[in-house]
Every structure is written in C-alpha cells, then in structure tokens.
Amino acid sequence: MTAQRIDGKAFAATVREKVAGHVARLKEENDIIPGLAVVLVGEDPASQVYVRSKGKQTTEVGMNSYEHKLDVETSEADLLALIDQLNNDAKVHGILVQLPLPKHLNENLVINAIDPAKDVDGFHISNVGLLGTGQKSMVPCTPLGCLMMLRDHHGSLSGMEAVVIGRSNIVGKPMAQLLLGDSCTVTIAHSRTKDLPEVVRRADIVVAAVGRPEMVPGDWIKQGATVIDVGINRIERDGKTKLVGDVDFASCSESAGAITPVPGGVGPMTIACLLANTVTACCRANDVAEPEGLTA
Ligand code: NAD
Numbered sequence: 001m002t003a004q005r006i007d008g009k010a011f012a013a014t015v016r017e018k019v020a021g022h023v024a025r026l027k028e029e030n031d032i033i034p035g036l037a038v039v040l041v042g043e044d045p046a047s048q049v050y051v052r053s054k055g056k057q058t059t060e061v062g063m064n065s066y067e068h069k070l071d072v073e074t075s076e077a078d079l080l081a082l083i084d085q086l087n088n089d090a091k092v093h094g095i096l097v098q099l100p101l102p103k104h105l106n107e108n109l110v111i112n113a114i115d116p117a118k119d120v121d122g123f124h125i126s127n128v129g130l131l132g133t134g135q136k137s138m139v140p141c142t143p144l145g146c147l148m149m150l151r152d153h154h155g156s157l158s159g160m161e162a163v164v165i166g167r168s169n170i171v172g173k174p175m176a177q178l179l180l181g182d183s184c185t186v187t188i189a190h191s192r193t194k195d196l197p198e199v200v201r202r203a204d205i206v207v208a209a210v211g212r213p214e215m216v217p218g219d220w221i222k223q224g225a226t227v228i229d230v231g232i233n234r235i236e237r238d239g240k241t242k243l244v245g246d247v248d249f250a251s252c253s254e255s256a257g258a259i260t261p262v263p264g265g266v267g268p269m270t271i272a273c274l275l276a277n278t279v280t281a282c283c284r285a286n287d288v289a290e291p292e293g294l295t296a
Contacts, residue, residue: 003227003256006149012268015148015294019275020061022291026282027062034282035064036094036120036274037086041079041105042072047098054096057271063278066092076105080113087115093285094120094278099170117285120277123170131177131296138277139296143175145269146207146228147182147296153226153258158183161202165189165216165246166209171230175207178296196220208246218251227252227259230266 026032036058040051051067058065068082079097086092095118101107111119116126122140130137150157162184166172172188179186189199200206200220208216209230221227231246245262253259260266276294283290 003253003259005253006153006226006228006258006260006265008145008149008260008265009268011149011152012145012272015269015272015276016057016061018291018294019272019279022279022283022294023062026279026286026288030286030288032282032286032288033062033064033091034093034279035066035091036096036278037066037068037089037092038096038098039068039070039079039082039086040098041070041074042102044100047100051098054271054274057275058278061275063275064091072102074102074105076109079105079110083110083113087113087118092118093282094118094274096121096274118281120274120281122174122277128169128174131174131181134181137296138281139178139273140170140174141273141277142171142209142230142266142270143178144273144277144296145266146175146230147178148273148293149228149260149266149269150205150226151182156182157205160184160204161187162205162207163187163189163200163203164207164209165196165200166207166211166230168209171209175209175230179205179207181296206247210246212246213244214246214248216247216252218248218253218255221252221255223255224257225255227256228266229260229262232262232267 038051055065086095095114111123116124119138122138127137162179164172164176167188167190176186176188197220205226207228213233213235229245229247233244243263280290280295
C-alpha cells in the first residue's frame with residue numbers, strides 16, 4: 001500500500017480562509033476586530049521566526065497583531081505587569097507568550113498569569129483541567145491541528161485504537177485527551193514504554209511527538225493506519241540541512257493508509273489553529289456565536 005499524503009499546508013489554508021471569513025463578519029455585523037498579542041522575551045532565533053510568522057498570518061486574516069518584544073534580562077515582575085495589562089485590554093482577545101522563556105523566568109507562573117479566556121495556547125492550568133474533564137476550553141494549537149486533520153480524513157474516530165508517542169504537556173497529553181474526547185481507545189507511549197514497536201502496531205492512529213528524527217520505522221505501522229507526524233527535526237544529510245519528522249516517511253508510507261509529511265503536515269496547522277483559537281476567544285468574550293469546525 002502507498003499511503004495517501006495528508007496535505008497540512010492546503011488544509012491550513014482552508015482553516016485560515018474560514019477564520020478570515022469569520023473575522024470579516026465580526027467586523028461587519030459587530031464592529032469587532034479580534035486581536036492577538038504575542039510576547040517574546042529575548043532573541044532566540046527560532047522564536048523570532050515563529051513570532052514574525054504568527055504576526056504576518058494574524059494580519060493576513062484581518063485581525064490585529066500586537067507584538068511585545070522584551071529584553072532577555074526582563075524581570076518576572078515586569079513580564080507579569082505586561083500580562084496584567086494585556087489581560088485588561090479589551091482590544092486583546094488572545095495572549096501568547098512565546099516559549100521557551102529565559103531560565104530566570106518561571107514558565108508555569110507566567111502562563112498561569114494569563115487570563116484563561118485569552119490563553120490561546122491552551123496551556124493555562126484551568127484550560128488543561130477543562131479539557132481533561134471534557135468541558136469547553138482553549139485547546140493547545142498543535143494537537144487541535146492534528147485532531148482537525150484526523151476528523152477530516154476519517155469523519156468519526158469513535159472506537160479507533162490511538163497511540164500517542166510522547167507525553168509532553170504541549171503535545172502528547174492534550175492530544176491524548178482530544179482523542180479520548182472523540183471516543184478513541186488511547187494509549188500514551190513514552191521513553192519508558194516497554195516494547196514500543198508492539199504498542200504502536202496495535203494502532204489505527206499513530207501520533208508521533210517525540211523529537212527524534214525518523215525513529216518510527218514502517219514495520220511498526222499496522223497496514224492502513226493513519227500516521228500523524230508532529231516531530232520537527234533538523235538533520236544533516238548529503239551535506240545539506242533537512243527537516244524530518246519522528247517517523248521514517250518512506251517506509252511508513254508503505255504500510256500506512258494515510259500520513260502527514262514533514263514539512264507540510266502538522267507544522268502549518270499549528271499557526272492556523274492559533275488564529276482559530278483567537279477568533280473563538282473573541283466570539284466567547286463578546287457573546288457572539290462561535291465559528292463551527294474551528295474548535296475541538
Ligand atoms: P518533549 O521533548 O517535551 O517531549 C518528548 C516526549 O517524547 C517525552 O514525553 C518523552 O517521554 C518521549 N520520548 C523521548 N524519547 C522517546 C523514545 N525513545 N521512545 C518513546 N518516547 C520517547 O517534546 P514536544 O514538545 O512534545 O515535541 C515533540 C516533537 O514535536 C519535537 O520534534 C518538536 O519540535 C515537535 N513539535 C512540533 C510542533 C508543530 O507545530 N508541528 C509543535 C510542537 C512540537
């Protein structure tokens with residue numbers, strides 16, 4: 001079998017189109033412009049690229065983008081004061097603090113200082129609890145993007161065996177909660193899992209979020225399974241730098257029924273879901289009907 005390629009780039013474009021349509025309606029019918037504030041502390045090159053890309057895509061869908069670039073030495077008190085100001089700013093519907101933060105800042109403290117209703121990354125402890133108990137929450141962007149692609153491909157996920165490899169707070173755990181919410185039978189595998197190949201072979205859906213280049217070979221994948229590759233790993237091959245995922249795309253394509261490529265799979269969906277979360281947060285804040293299909 002040669003797997004169908006799930007085109008995250010094209011799907012992300014349709015999500016952005018939906019968001020843009022809703023933003024236009026909010027402007028026309030309610031005189032509201034959704035606004036996203038992104039806070040970057042320091043000059044980490046990868047974070048700078050992400051923040052620039054987020055700002056550009058935010059304005060492209062018609063929303064306001066507010067960028068706050070702070071010095072690497074910024075104190076926790078100053079950062080918390082900025083978050084407080086953004087929490088109280090009615091023009092700001094979403095707040096994202098770009099991670100990782102410099103070592104002297106307590107990430108949990110900072111994230112939990114964001115108003116949960118504006119926490120478009122879905123990392124605030126209240127949103128984690130709401131998601132875990134099946135209540136309406138802000139959902140972390142990367143797993144939300146994975147869920148959207150899976151629903152689009154399969155329709156219902158009910159009763160499917162899902163294996164999530166990785167138990168991080170930003171991808172693995174929320175991904176497992178979302179799959180459980182869609183009635184999958186979910187296993188979370190991690191670095192201490194015994195006989196990982198056998199666990200993965202059970203899965204109708206495999207989500208790999210590990211951060212190890214091409215660690216999942218094709219013979220771990222059940223015939224016809226759907227493989228969602230979250231990993232983004234930079235490797236040197238044939239003297240060139242290349243981006244690869246956590247699964248070996250070539251061999252997994254032989255056994256899977258469908259698979260996301262890297263790049264062009266989960267990656268583009270993450271920012272699209274950030275925009276979706278911002279418009280959702282704006283609708284909730286203003287008691288306006290939420291767009292359909294943009295939340296979990
Ligand atoms: P993380 O380092 O926080 O977590 C990795 C997880 O993998 C851990 O829970 C660990 O237990 C597990 N693990 C490590 N070695 C393992 C092994 N040998 N077998 C099984 N499990 C193992 O990473 P993260 O933040 O969840 O990110 C994972 C990957 O996803 C990274 O490559 C990251 O760059 C990528 N990522 C991509 C996006 C996107 O937008 N596409 C977003 C977030 C993260």
